[in-house]
Amino acid sequence: MKMKIKKFFLILSIVVLLTGCAEERVLEDLGIITTAGFDKGEDGPEVFGTFITYKFSQQLSNVNSPIHSSGRTAQDAFHLAFAKTAKKLVTGQLRAVVYGPDLAKEGIWPHLDTLQRNQFVSDLVYITVSEMPSREVLNAQVFEEAPNVGIYIYRLLDQVIGKEEIVDSSLHEFIKNYLKVGVDPITPVLSIEEDRVIVTGLGLFQDDRFIDTIDLHEAFYVRLILDEFKAGELQIELPTENYRQFMEDFEPSPEEETFEITMQQIKSASQISPKDSGKYHFSIKIRFEGDIRELTKELDLESKEVIHMLEKDMAKKIEENISKLLEKTQELNVDSLGFGTFWNAKFKGDKKLTEEEWRKEYPNFQFDIDVTTEILRNGITQ
Amino acid sequence: MKRKSTKKKQQSLFPSSLEVVEEDLNEKALNSSPDFTMKIIETESGQRIGFYFLYSIIKPQVLYEQIISPVQKAKKTLDIQSIDNMIALPNSKEENKLDEIGKKLLQGAVCIYIENDQTCLMHSAPLQEHRSIDRAETESLIFGPQMAFTGSIETNLNMVRNMIDTPQLKIERFILGNKIPNEIQMMYMDDIANEENINELRNRLTSLQSEDIMNASVLSQKIEDNPYSFFPQYIVTELPDRFTYSIKEGKIGILVDNSSAGIIAPITFSSFFESTDDIYGRWIIGSFTRLMRMFAMILSITLTPLYVAALTFHYEVIPEALLLSLGESRNRVPFPPLMETIILETMMEFIREAGARLPTKVGQTMGIVGGIVIGQAVVQAGFTSNILIILVALSALASFTTPDYVMGTSLRILRFPIILLAGTFGFVGIFFTVAFIIIHLLRLRSLHRPYTAPIYPFRFFDFDQSQVRVPFVLNKRRAASHLPKKTKRKKKTYGHSLFKTKGKDIDE
Numbered sequence: 001m002k003m004k005i006k007k008f009f010l011i012l013s014i015v016v017l018l019t020g021c022a023e024e025r026v027l028e029d030l031g032i033i034t035t036a037g038f039d040k041g042e043d044g045p046e047v048f049g050t051f052i053t054y055k056f057s058q059q060l061s062n063v064n065s066p067i068h069s070s071g072r073t074a075q076d077a078f079h080l081a082f083a084k085t086a087k088k089l090v091t092g093q094l095r096a097v098v099y100g101p102d103l104a105k106e107g108i109w110p111h112l113d114t115l116q117r118n119q120f121v122s123d124l125v126y127i128t129v130s131e132m133p134s135r136e137v138l139n140a141q142v143f144e145e146a147p148n149v150g151i152y153i154y155r156l157l158d159q160v161i162g163k164e165e166i167v168d169s170s171l172h173e174f175i176k177n178y179l180k181v182g183v184d185p186i187t188p189v190l191s192i193e194e195d196r197v198i199v200t201g202l203g204l205f206q207d208d209r210f211i212d213t214i215d216l217h218e219a220f221y222v223r224l225i226l227d228e229f230k231a232g233e234l235q236i237e238l239p240t241e242n243y244r245q246f247m248e249d250f251e252p253s254p255e256e257e258t259f260e261i262t263m264q265q266i267k268s269a270s271q272i273s274p275k276d277s278g279k280y281h282f283s284i285k286i287r288f289e290g291d292i293r294e295l296t297k298e299l300d301l302e303s304k305e306v307i308h309m310l311e312k313d314m315a316k317k318i319e320e321n322i323s324k325l326l327e328k329t330q331e332l333n334v335d336s337l338g339f340g341t342f343w344n345a346k347f348k349g350d351k352k353l354t355e356e357e358w359r360k361e362y363p364n365f366q367f368d369i370d371v372t373t374e375i376l377r378n379g380i381t382q
Numbered sequence: 383m384k385r386k387s388t389k390k391k392q393q394s395l396f397p398s399s400l401e402v403v404e405e406d407l408n409e410k411a412l413n414s415s416p417d418f419t420m421k422i423i424e425t426e427s428g429q430r431i432g433f434y435f436l437y438s439i440i441k442p443q444v445l446y447e448q449i450i451s452p453v454q455k456a457k458k459t460l461d462i463q464s465i466d467n468m469i470a471l472p473n474s475k476e477e478n479k480l481d482e483i484g485k486k487l488l489q490g491a492v493c494i495y496i497e498n499d500q501t502c503l504m505h506s507a508p509l510q511e512h513r514s515i516d517r518a519e520t521e522s523l524i525f526g527p528q529m530a531f532t533g534s535i536e537t538n539l540n541m542v543r544n545m546i547d548t549p550q551l552k553i554e555r556f557i558l559g560n561k562i563p564n565e566i567q568m569m570y571m572d573d574i575a576n577e578e579n580i581n582e583l584r585n586r587l588t589s590l591q592s593e594d595i596m597n598a599s600v601l602s603q604k605i606e607d608n609p610y611s612f613f614p615q616y617i618v619t620e621l622p623d624r625f626t627y628s629i630k631e632g633k634i635g636i637l638v639d640n641s642s643a644g645i646i647a648p649i650t651f652s653s654f655f656e657s658t659d660d661i662y663g664r665w666i667i668g669s670f671t672r673l674m675r676m677f678a679m680i681l682s683i684t685l686t687p688l689y690v691a692a693l694t695f696h697y698e699v700i701p702e703a704l705l706l707s708l709g710e711s712r713n714r715v716p717f718p719p720l721m722e723t724i725i726l727e728t729m730m731e732f733i734r735e736a737g738a739r740l741p742t743k744v745g746q747t748m749g750i751v752g753g754i755v756i757g758q759a760v761v762q763a764g765f766t767s768n769i770l771i772i773l774v775a776l777s778a779l780a781s782f783t784t785p786d787y788v789m790g791t792s793l794r795i796l797r798f799p800i801i802l803l804a805g806t807f808g809f810v811g812i813f814f815t816v817a818f819i820i821i822h823l824l825r826l827r828s829l830h831r832p833y834t835a836p837i838y839p840f841r842f843f844d845f846d847q848s849q850v851r852v853p854f855v856l857n858k859r860r861a862a863s864h865l866p867k868k869t870k871r872k873k874k875t876y877g878h879s880l881f882k883t884k885g886k887d888i889d890e
Contacts, residue, residue: 015806022807026719027693028712032705056709092698093705120698147706154702 028056031067031087034150037134038077038111039100041070047103047111049077050135051089052150064149066138074111091118095154096126097171098134098190104203104210109178112208116175123172126157129203129210131191142196153197157188160199166219167202167226178208181355182340186222189213204334211332214325221318221325224286225337229268233293236261236317242309246300261310262294265376274343276351280365282339288318289374301378315371322369330363339365396478397498400432407434407493411484418487421450427459434493444471444507449492462503465494469505476501510534513642515541518620520787525662530620535565535639538622542569542637545626550574556587558601562594565639566601574632576865579648579829583634597641599788607827612796612819614788615828617646617653624658632866634829648829648864650836652848654789655679660851668851676849678780683797685777686723687804687812689770693719695808711767720805722766726774727801729756731794734778835863 037050051067067084071077081089097115099108108127115121130137143152161168169187177185185205191198201215202222214222220234237258240247268288275281292301292310299306329336340358353361396403404420412418421433431453435445452468453460466474477483478501483493490508515537518530531538543551552572557563566587570580586605595601602616603609619625625644629635636645655675660668692700693712700708715722733752737745757775761768777797784790796819803811826833836844844861846852859869 015803018807022695022810024694024718025697026712027697027700027709028715030697032697032709054706054709056706056713058710090697093700093702095702122698151702 031085031089032093033091035096035153037098037138038074039133040102046070047074047077050138052148075114092120094121094125098128098130100134104129107208109208125171127174128188128190137190137192140195140197182344183338184334184336186336204336206334211334218325221322225270229266232266234263238313246306259297263290264293266290272342274346283368286371289376291377307375311373315373318371319369333363335362396500400497411480423454426457430497432495439490439509441507441509471505475504477504521621523659526623526658531642533640533642535637538637541622559594564595567637570634574866598638598643598645602645612792617649618643648831651833654786657785665851665853675783678783682777682780685773687800689773690719690723691804691808711769714764726766730774730778
């Protein structure tokens with residue numbers, strides 16, 4: 001019994017004495033950063049940081065007032081921002097990081113490394129690049145119902161990625177792609193339009209250097225090659241010429257040379273298989289099916305001939321677009337789709353690409369693109 | 383030496399005159415009780431017969447009609463034997479020791495003495511005032527028989543006997559309490575209950591050294607395995623149907639005189655979250671409510687500590703959608719989350735305790751004033767955040783879903799140390815305390831049987847009647863956790879295979 005009492009007091013005293021060791025972070029005393037933006041500073045190696053924090057007050061929550069600070073590194077900028085707010089700045093709720101174009105073109109790995117080493121930063125933070133300096137993007141005043149721009153950007157990216165428009169671009173994904181031989185990272189590109197943040201396309205990286213942007217239409221094909229679609233949407237332009245005989249309104253004959261067709265409920269599956277034929281050869285097989293959502297010209301969709309023609313033409317068009325996209329990446333020498341990894345996954349030993357080989361050879365990769373399209377339903381008409 | 387001499391004196395009480403007996407009894411055996419009464423009757427043959435009793439605990443009707451009037455009408459010369467023959471009541475005894483006579487008088491007996499005789503005759507006609515069979519107050523039911531045990535052990539036994547009318551129901555009787563003796567009955571199914579359990583409980587009861595046994599709740603605490611524990615180790619129920627159900631399942635029941643509750647032993651942790659309603663209702667309702675109660679129990683223990691820990695240390699785990707509203711409501715609160723929570727939890731306990739102590743009518747007003755008025759004002763004054771109010775109310779509500787009030791209260795109190803540790807160590811503190819509680823539960827035993835069965839030791843087939851309630855068709859064996867003598871239930875008319883007629887097709 002006496003021992004028990006002694007033990008009890010021992011535990012009690014440990015509790016009392018150790019209490020000082022845990023660092024308290026009471027919610028309302030924190031400046032919780034939701035999005036951070038980093039730009040190249042005005043002179044030399046400086047980094048200019050922009051931080052969006054929560055404001056726990058209903059009167060203030062509609063005003064966007066980012067905290068700015070500059071330092072020698074991203075961490076330094078963050079550190080120096082401590083002196084610019086009465087709240088304790090913390091990064092545990094960081095949702096997105098925006099890198100300005102100047103900084104991104106020089107390479108963002110050193111900054112990412114800091115994020116990765118910070119145990120409070122989630123691996124699922126979105127990494128993005130902006131078209132203009134990030135401080136301008138983060139200064140947007142329109143952010144709908146979101147509590148601040150940071151959360152708005154997070155919800156925007158969530159929505160866009162959730163809608164399967166662009167590929168995932170979390171910190172984890174970026175670092176994985178950066179460190180892996182045979183694939184380059186991609187991130188969404190943010191811009192500002194009418195005082196609100198928008199996504200304009202995908203940023204292609206060579207290693208950690210931002211090289212170029214592709215727009216949202218092209219981004220669709222990146223997704224088409226890499227991922228399975230379960231519910232997407234695609235718009236394609238087709239020439240009117242071949243369909244003239246099926247147009248229901250013969251008179252007056254349509255003047256436009258092309259018409260638009262929109263597919264929805266797209267389900268797709270892609271298969272990339274590398275072939276060793278002396279050269280680096282890849283066959284890309286894509287199965288693509290969906291419903292017709294929109295036609296800018298009325299067509300006789302009852303006829304099987306038309307459907308077949310549409311399927312064929314669409315497949316051709318998709319093939320064209322894909323090869324255009326691939327050519328572009330080859331010109332820039334960025335393997336954003338990761339063909340190098342597909343190669344390395346199949347071949348062993350000497351045939352495996354090293355980093356130098358891959359960089360050197362990527363522009364010479366050859367692609368056979370084979371798309372089969374199927375129109376499942378020709379639309380629900382009301 | 384002194385004691386011996388008084389004993390000798392006592393034995394020489396008889397023969398003597400009625401008045402001397404009266405004086406001796408009242409002064410030496412009854413400590414001069416004002417309700418001690420003597421009635422003297424002279425028969426036709428000239429014998430003087432005295433009746434001694436305490437009028438406060440004697441049924442007057444029985445006394446006059448069954449005892450005094452037959453003697454009064456007697457014509458011949460009487461002796462003890464012939465008086466006994468005249469009286470139709472059972473349980474008579476001849477007695478000549480002063481102590482014994484006094485003890486019997488206090489239990490509601492009448493002492494009949496013929497002047498100058500050697501012994502006297504004791505007949506009992508006790509008057510026990512008890513409440514009639516009432517609705518259960520602390521354990522309410524929706525479906526079942528809503529009656530509760532009364533204060534009288536006879537009535538209680540009567541109910542149990544009526545519910546289990548087989549000779550297999552074995553009842554053992556003990557008189558416990560060195561100073562104020564009380565009757566205790568231990569009952570079990572002779573053919574089902576485990577022998578070890580019975581012996582263990584019998585040993586504990588007989589070796590119990592206690593001045594008195596107040597009632598079942600007190601007795602249950604005196605024979606517990608671990609008296610220091612937070613958790614009750616026996617179920618004390620006031621529902622005869624729950625009591626008998628447990629006995630039928632192979633457990634042991636204890637009834638205590640002057641106590642409107644029975645003890646069930648051995649039990650497991652999960653049986654505190656069972657109610658006979660689960661059995662009366664359909665199996666799906668029973669299973670759902672049982673799982674819900676378990677969930678509510680976990681919720682009631684951990685909800686407010688999680689709030690404290692998350693807001694003090696772990697802002698990063700708060701979902702984005704909640705962060706703003708939490709921050710906004712916390713923004714006006716002057717206290718740290720720990721203080722805020724303890725204030726509100728204490729207030730909740732105040733309201734509960736005040737409601738329990740006050741008369742029912744005032745109690746309801748109390749609830750409104752405490753719950754709505756203060757709750758509203760506290761938030762508006764910026765004393766606590768309104769999200770915490772929701773959490774505290776929710777966890778209090780969850781703790782009231784536990785059918786056993788004692789267990790519910792234990793769990794509610796358990797919350798305070800967890801909150802304290804959550805406020806000083808964060809999640810580590812919560813995990814530490816919860817782990818501590820789990821270790822304690824695993825070590826705890828009820829009548830030397832594991833408290834956490836069937837989870838540990840793991841017995842898959844016992845889950846069908848503890849955590850969930852399967853349809854009776856599937857419930858073919860008794861819970862093995864308590865090692866009943868027979869696990870298989872008798873093949874009786876459970877299930878469809880025994881319905882001999884098939885019935886017509888629906889559309890015939």
